[in-house]
Amino acid sequence: MNRISSYKYQINDLKRPVAIYYFVIACLYALTFFGAVMTTHIDTGSDVYVTSSSGISGWEIGTAIFLFVCGLNSFREPFRMLIQNGSSRKNIFAGRFLAFLSVGAGMALIDTLIMTVGQLLTSGSKRWYFKGFYEIAFSRRAESISGVQMHLESFFLIFCMYMAALAVGYFITIGYYRMNKAAKIAVSISVPGFLFYGLPILDQYVTKGAIFRAIGKVFAFFFGMDDKIPYYPMAFGLLTAAVFLGLCWLMLRKAVVKD
Amino acid sequence: MSGIEVRNISKNFGNVQALKGVSVHFEENRIYGLLGRNGAGKSTLLNIITGRIFAAEGEVLIDGEAALENDRILGKIYMMSEKNYYPESMKVRDAFKWSKEFYPDFDLNYAKTLSEKFELNTAKKIKSLSTGYSSIFKMITALSTNARYILLDEPILGLDANHRDLFYKTLIEKYSGNPCTIIISTHLIEEAAGVIDHVVIIKNGEIITDESRDELISKGYTASGTASCVDSFTAGRNVLGTDSLGGLKTAYIMGELDKNNVPEGIEISKMDLQRLFIELTNA
Numbered sequence: 001m002n003r004i005s006s007y008k009y010q011i012n013d014l015k016r017p018v019a020i021y022y023f024v025i026a027c028l029y030a031l032t033f034f035g036a037v038m039t040t041h042i043d044t045g046s047d048v049y050v051t052s053s054s055g056i057s058g059w060e061i062g063t064a065i066f067l068f069v070c071g072l073n074s075f076r077e078p079f080r081m082l083i084q085n086g087s088s089r090k091n092i093f094a095g096r097f098l099a100f101l102s103v104g105a106g107m108a109l110i111d112t113l114i115m116t117v118g119q120l121l122t123s124g125s126k127r128w129y130f131k132g133f134y135e136i137a138f139s140r141r142a143e144s145i146s147g148v149q150m151h152l153e154s155f156f157l158i159f160c161m162y163m164a165a166l167a168v169g170y171f172i173t174i175g176y177y178r179m180n181k182a183a184k185i186a187v188s189i190s191v192p193g194f195l196f197y198g199l200p201i202l203d204q205y206v207t208k209g210a211i212f213r214a215i216g217k218v219f220a221f222f223f224g225m226d227d228k229i230p231y232y233p234m235a236f237g238l239l240t241a242a243v244f245l246g247l248c249w250l251m252l253r254k255a256v257v258k259d
Numbered sequence: 260m261s262g263i264e265v266r267n268i269s270k271n272f273g274n275v276q277a278l279k280g281v282s283v284h285f286e287e288n289r290i291y292g293l294l295g296r297n298g299a300g301k302s303t304l305l306n307i308i309t310g311r312i313f314a315a316e317g318e319v320l321i322d323g324e325a326a327l328e329n330d331r332i333l334g335k336i337y338m339m340s341e342k343n344y345y346p347e348s349m350k351v352r353d354a355f356k357w358s359k360e361f362y363p364d365f366d367l368n369y370a371k372t373l374s375e376k377f378e379l380n381t382a383k384k385i386k387s388l389s390t391g392y393s394s395i396f397k398m399i400t401a402l403s404t405n406a407r408y409i410l411l412d413e414p415i416l417g418l419d420a421n422h423r424d425l426f427y428k429t430l431i432e433k434y435s436g437n438p439c440t441i442i443i444s445t446h447l448i449e450e451a452a453g454v455i456d457h458v459v460i461i462k463n464g465e466i467i468t469d470e471s472r473d474e475l476i477s478k479g480y481t482a483s484g485t486a487s488c489v490d491s492f493t494a495g496r497n498v499l500g501t502d503s504l505g506g507l508k509t510a511y512i513m514g515e516l517d518k519n520n521v522p523e524g525i526e527i528s529k530m531d532l533q534r535l536f537i538e539l540t541n542a
Binding site for chain 1: 311313329337338357358360361362406
């Protein structure tokens with residue numbers, strides 16, 4: 001019972017931001033549409049000449065960023081509320097995991113449906129295009145497989161990406177919650193400092209570019225760029241989600257209520 | 260064993276030892292007063308019982324089962340904290356609805372009735388409640404859960420005299436109609452003395468008193484008189500403390516009193532719980 005209640009509370013906590021997100025997305029689509037109508041054709045009396053094409057592509061990256069932010073905001077308040085209401089940490093985590101699973105799958109489905117409908121509406125149009133992340137990253141494969149397979153693979157790809165984004169966001173917020181003030185300051189300064197200053201300097205002056213080349217290769221491998229197949233990034237996304245959620249559980253099981 | 264059994268609990272916060280091997284048994288269907296000075300360890304003990312923080316040593320059993328991370332057991336306890344742990348943007352009525360989700364026995368009608376009695380606007384957001392109304396909201400929630408163990412940490416914080424009076428009346432009514440174990444941690448001992456039937460006093464992280472209110476009060480008495488009379492009377496007795504004013508002296512004494520052997524010039528009176536607490540925790 002308590003696990004279901006924990007899930008209900010935590011999914012409810014995500015409902016409103018998700019609704020606002022899609023409202024904003026709908027407004028952006030409408031703006032894009034009207035903006036494009038106003039600027040992309042010249043009416044010469046009887047004919048319409050298309051001067052450029054307009055459309056939407058790769059918006060799933062926006063959804064992933066949104067879900068990362070959702071993950072960042074998913075701990076402190078629900079944790080206190082659920083502990084107040086007699087939930088154990090394992091139920092808090094189980095409820096959160098199920099909520100992430102539901103939101104990740106739900107938004108992947110919505111985004112896939114938007115892409116499918118968008119593509120149906122714009123098919124054959126020279127003025128409009130509608131491309132999902134999958135078609136951008138794996139364009140040759142998208143052309144070579146059936147539409148059903150493409151949409152299925154696209155769904156699983158973005159679902160894995162969304163789960164990873166949620167898990168990383170959640171991990172960061174629990175990590176910060178567990179740290180004391182000194183550790184928070186140290187991490188806030190040292191991690192960005194190392195990534196944005198230390199690593200580039202080290203790479204440029206010591207390893208002569210070898211570090212970033214290696215990172216690039218690892219990313220190319222895991223994101224499937226080498227073989228142009230989406231299964232590596234799917235596995236990478238799931239693995240990232242599993243590792244970070246595992247770390248989240250390790251931190252959550254000893255988390256205490258802080259004033 | 261039914262009730263809450265705290266076994267040898269210790270807890271440190273850095274170098275400060277908040278609880279030192281505390282063992283206490285809160286029996287079923289009684290109202291306990293958990294008393295102690297600021298920083299004595301009352302809230303720490305309640306937070307450990309409800310699993311909000313972890314003990315360094317020891318364990319808590321509720322109805323014979325380990326309470327830590329035990330959902331079935333945690334569903335039997337509700338703790339009203341001094342701090343608010345509900346989302347600040349949540350409305351009071353939504354908090355009641357969510358409480359019903361987690362505590363299926365939560366009585367929404369009772370919560371509504373109490374809200375009307377205390378003039379709590381349930382359409383308000385929790386963050387907009389004053390300190391007093393925030394306490395009222397938490398107290399109403401606690402009493403409406405119908406949990407078997409209700410822990411109230413400073414339940415009357417910020418309440419005016421009328422609301423405090425109403426709170427004690429409501430608590431007694433609730434307890435009479437639906438007996439449960441209630442643990443009240445408070446500083447306003449004189450007021451709470453009327454409702455509690457068992458006293459647990461904690462001092463510097465250790466339990467120094469754990470007995471029924473009446474027994475405890477019957478053990479303490481006050482002897483007043485001239486300083487010399489009081490000094491000779493108190494010789495060999497367990498004196499908790501004394502007050503002097505001019506040539507008059509008052510001694511606060513623990514122990515049995517043989518009323519037939521009170522010398523002339525000594526006036527004996529009962530010690531109230533607050534005075535007893537002050538003397539016990541000052542000693």
